[in-house]
Structures are given as C-alpha cells and as structure tokens.
Amino acid sequence: MIHRIGLIANLDKPDVVEVLGEAHRMAQAEGIEVVVEPAIAAALGGDLRAVEPEQIADAVDVMLSFGGDGTFLRGARLVGESSTPLLGINMGSLGFLAEVRVEELADAIGALRRGEYLLEKRRRxxxxxxxxxxxxxxxxxxxxxxxxxxxxxxxxxxxxxxxxxxxxxxxxxxxxxxxxxxxxxxxxxxxxxxxxxxxxxxxxxxxxxxxxxxxxxxxxxxxxxxxxxxxxxxxxxxxxxxxxxxxxxxxxxxxxxxxxPCYFLRLPRRNLFQIIQEKLRWGGLPRNHLEQGGKRASDRDQSASDREN
Structure with a gap:
C-alpha cells in the first residue's frame, strides 16, 4: 500500500501546474502524503514538503512523473539504484512510458491507495x-x-x-x-x-x-x-x-x-501489445478496426455453432 508519493514534472508543458495541483488534492483526499521537487513547490505555493530531486526517491513509496517520456526517463535516472517504482502521467504527445492519461489520474491515485497495481522489474x-x-x-x-x-x-x-x-x-x-x-x-x-x-x-x-x-x-x-x-x-x-x-x-x-533494475508501477488495464497498438499503430490496422474485426470473427464462430446445432 502506498502512503507517500513524490511528484516530478516538466513545468514547460501546458496545464501541468493545474494538473499537479489536482494530483496534490486527490492524494490528500486519499490520505497520501505528497513530496515534490523545489520547482514544483514554488509553482504551486502553499505548505508543500519539498526535497531536492536526487533525494525524492528515498523519501517516497512511488514517484509520479508528469510530462512525456522524457520526464519519465529523467525520473528513471533520479531513482538510481533504489527500488522506488515509477508511474508516468502523460502530458506529452506519445506517452509510451508515461501511459496514464490525465483523465485517469483520479482512478490511478485511488488504485495506489488500495494497492491495485502491478510492479514490474525492467532491465537498464x-x-x-x-x-x-x-x-x-x-x-x-x-x-x-x-x-x-x-x-x-x-x-x-x-x-x-x-x-x-x-x-x-x-x-x-x-x-x-x-x-x-x-x-x-x-x-x-x-x-x-x-x-x-x-x-x-x-x-x-x-x-x-x-x-x-x-x-x-x-x-x-x-x-x-x-x-x-x-x-x-x-x-x-x-x-x-x-x-x-x-x-x-x-x-x-x-x-x-x-x-x-528500474521498477515500473503499472495499473492492470493495458498490456504491452495493447500499448503498442494504441501508441505505435502496430499490427497495421487502427485499434478500433482490430476490435471490430475480432467481433466479426466471434459472430462468425457463433453462426457456425448455431448451424451445427
């Protein structure tokens, strides 16, 4: 169960300060303590606990990055050799590593508090x-x-x-x-x-x-x-x-x-193949077309079964 989260961000991204403020309020509502880097504390104001970026990993249970994949990669460097996991909130264009959408932020923070997440070990x-x-x-x-x-x-x-x-x-x-x-x-x-x-x-x-x-x-x-x-x-x-x-x-x-290794904290919603289909158009067809194709295949199987019966 997560009791303390750390926030890092690319403050040049549009609306990131507003989203960080929402994340802080959501975490407080869930009883989760928030630790931020000094630049975020200055941008948000108020009584926030701020520590140097290189020290955040040792002060929290999980680090959340707000930005694109570049911000997530920066977070991977900051956690260093610690076992503190990373979770990325996508505010960039692709967001392959930072896979949580902003509109999913409330669900993600609630899942952290309830322990509804997966921990993955990744090679560096x-x-x-x-x-x-x-x-x-x-x-x-x-x-x-x-x-x-x-x-x-x-x-x-x-x-x-x-x-x-x-x-x-x-x-x-x-x-x-x-x-x-x-x-x-x-x-x-x-x-x-x-x-x-x-x-x-x-x-x-x-x-x-x-x-x-x-x-x-x-x-x-x-x-x-x-x-x-x-x-x-x-x-x-x-x-x-x-x-x-x-x-x-x-x-x-x-x-x-x-x-x-680097540890990823992931929500059990998407697997690798869903992500590469969604983000990279892997497989040659849009994801909605693949889903429709799968449904048609199921319909054909059902029709064949009806004929046999």
Whole structure:
C-alpha cells in the first residue's frame, strides 16, 4: 500500500501546474502524503514538503512523473539504484512510458491507495568508456545507449565483441544498445525488433551499416558487450538522449553484465501489445478496426455453432 508519493514534472508543458495541483488534492483526499521537487513547490505555493530531486526517491513509496517520456526517463535516472517504482502521467504527445492519461489520474491515485497495481522489474543499459586504462565516463540508461558521429558525416569503424569474442567489424553511422523497454524507441525506428519488456536481454542494433549482412542482435542475460572504435572523429555516446560524452578513436565502450533494475508501477488495464497498438499503430490496422474485426470473427464462430446445432 502506498502512503507517500513524490511528484516530478516538466513545468514547460501546458496545464501541468493545474494538473499537479489536482494530483496534490486527490492524494490528500486519499490520505497520501505528497513530496515534490523545489520547482514544483514554488509553482504551486502553499505548505508543500519539498526535497531536492536526487533525494525524492528515498523519501517516497512511488514517484509520479508528469510530462512525456522524457520526464519519465529523467525520473528513471533520479531513482538510481533504489527500488522506488515509477508511474508516468502523460502530458506529452506519445506517452509510451508515461501511459496514464490525465483523465485517469483520479482512478490511478485511488488504485495506489488500495494497492491495485502491478510492479514490474525492467532491465537498464549501462555503459562505460575505457580510455588509456581508465573509465572516463559511465552512464545508466533505461531505454538505450547510442553511439553516433555527432556533426560529422563520416562513418564509425566499429568492432563488436561479446564475452571477449570478436563477432564483427564494420562501418556504420553508429550503434544502438537497447534494453527491452527501449526496444520500442530509437531501436524500433532504426529497424530493430520489439522485445517483450519483461525479458532480461539487450538489443545491439547497428545504425545504417555499410554492409547488407549486418543485422541487429538480441543477447540474453549475463553477456558482456564491448565496442571498440578504430576510427572515430567527433563521435558521441548518449544515454536515453539526455546524458552524453565525446568519443575518441581507440575508446572501448563496455556494457557490463549486471545493472540495477528500474521498477515500473503499472495499473492492470493495458498490456504491452495493447500499448503498442494504441501508441505505435502496430499490427497495421487502427485499434478500433482490430476490435471490430475480432467481433466479426466471434459472430462468425457463433453462426457456425448455431448451424451445427
């Protein structure tokens, strides 16, 4: 049961301050204490408990993000290695991660109080840049870590190893290493596969490789992936599109075997396939058409049964 919630938000979104105020009032009505980041406290006014964003996860039972998927990804960084789960309220355009609609907010807060929710463990992607025998940069990402050439139009000369065994070297515009959660983001746009979010796996997806035979890989748990840059000028590595660093020729980018998971708090209303149908138009037909088609199929089955009887 949830007793204390933390609120983070993208305050640049239209109407977000009003929605945050409603969330605060709804939580109070349910007997739930609210903790916010200082910027939200200043925007709402009143007597709100405010703590620094990096400290919210340790002060609450669940963190709610108000914004789009970018705000949710920021929340994933803030919870860090803690087990505090995340729930996203969508105020953006797509809202694949932030799947709760604003009009569902009252139901969501009531469900938190009643304990009517699911807790899902999601794998993260961690990456380290090894340069001259030292780790010069490290990042943990929920969706993906991407390597690209930044402003340069030149290709990367990449060598990939899995568990210390070289499995290929090729030219490409970059590389995406995605978690199952992130398989529906940049990876999918780059032609990669959708991986069920509950799996413990990594997708390694070259960006526009210069050889037709190079295709994405799905690697199981316990694998250590290493990318070596043989030639790279002005390249960058980016985690979740938010945290980045420069790359140099000779860098080794290591994706360690184990990462602390991120926990999602989800309401038992939609599954992965319903979400990708609704948000990404997956399956080729609009969702209402699929539902009508299913109904017609049921009608045909019933008619066949009536004829047999």
């Amino acid at each position: 992607v961690g990456a380290e840049i090894h340069r001259d025998g030292e780790v010069v940069f490290a990042v943990d990402a929920l969706n993906d870590v991407a390597l690209n050439m930044g402003p340069s139009a030149r290709a990367m000369d990449l060598e990939i190893s899995v568990d210390g065994i070289c499995i290929g070297r090729y030219l490409a515009d970059g590389m995406i290493v995605a978690s199952p959660t992130g398989s529906t983001a940049y990876n999918l746009s780059a032609g990669g596969p959708i991986v069920e979010a509950s799996m413990d796996a990594l997708v390694v997806n070259p960006i526009c490789p210069h050889t037709l035979g190079v295709r994405p890989l799905i690697l199981g748990p316990g694998r250590v992936v290493e990318l070596r840059l043989h030639e790279c000028e002005h390249g960058r590595i980016t985690g979740d599109g938010q945290v980045s660093a420069e790359l140099a020729s000779g860098d080794r980018i290591v994706f360690p075997r184990e990462q602390s």
